[in-house]
Amino acid sequence: MDAFTAGLLQRIEATETDLTRARETGDEFLAEVEQGELEDLRRLAAEHGVEVTTAGV
Known part of the structure; x- marks a missing residue:
């Protein structure tokens, strides 16, 4: 996993x-701010x- 992918998944x-x-x-x-950030x-x-597995949030 490259640094970009790791950093993105961490964020x-x-x-x-x-x-x-x-x-x-x-x-x-x-919550609205965080939801917008998450969507971005x-x-x-x-x-x-990048495949993202979510916690269902």
Whole structure:
């Protein structure tokens, strides 16, 4: 796995964690921000052929 792929997958995982935490604490604004970031990261992964297994977030 190259550095780009590893870094991208790490960012996706961290963002999923942050999104879950925002939802659990009821922070709707932060949840929206994290959801947008997650969508952008997943789109970037798809554009570069990086397979993403999600935690269902």
